[in-house]
Amino acid sequence: MNGGPSRPKVVILGLDGVGWSLIQALTAKGVMPHLKALVRESICGEMLSTLPEISPVAWTTFFTARNPGVHGIFGFTEFKGPGYQVRLNGSGQIQAPTLWDWLGLKNFRSVVLNVPMTYPAQPLSG
Structure with missing residues (x-):
């Protein structure tokens, strides 16, 4: 440990071609438990595309x-x-x-x- 203040860490996880409604449905059904935990403990949401x-x-x-x-x-x-x-x-x-x-x-x-x-x-x- 360096003893100095820690810098914030950010992870951006992008899932190409997967709509937010599909992620919600799959995590609700228990199909993707690890993704469900990430969604629960993170800031997530639907984004507009180009x-x-x-x-x-x-x-x-x-x-x-x-x-x-x-x-x-x-x-x-x-x-x-x-x-x-x-x-x-x-x-x-x-x-x-x-x-x-x-x-x-x-x-x-x-x-x-x-x-x-x-x-x-x-x-x-x-």
């Missing part, structure tokens, strides 16, 4: 707090070049700072696991 309601747009909007016109992700792919070649979107196409970028600037550490649109992994500071 339009279009697809994973790359929604997740990038969530972790940049910017709309697609700012962060630059409009889908899984984009058409580039004079021949309109299809290119998969990934972390290199995100044009706005992420939540963990901002946290790193304030010397908070982040662990980012299995978040859509974060491949290839970018360096983290903090």
Whole structure:
């Protein structure tokens, strides 16, 4: 132990493509007891999604707090070049700072696991 004051810890658990009503139904039936405990002991709730309601747009909007016109992700792919070649979107196409970028600037550490649109992994500071 370092003896200094502890810093707050936050965990964000996102379940892609699962509506809040389904989570409530499954936890009420006892199908997912561990998730039920997390819901009971955490701050949880329904969130509005983006339009279009697809994973790359929604997740990038969530972790940049910017709309697609700012962060630059409009889908899984984009058409580039004079021949309109299809290119998969990934972390290199995100044009706005992420939540963990901002946290790193304030010397908070982040662990980012299995978040859509974060491949290839970018360096983290903090």
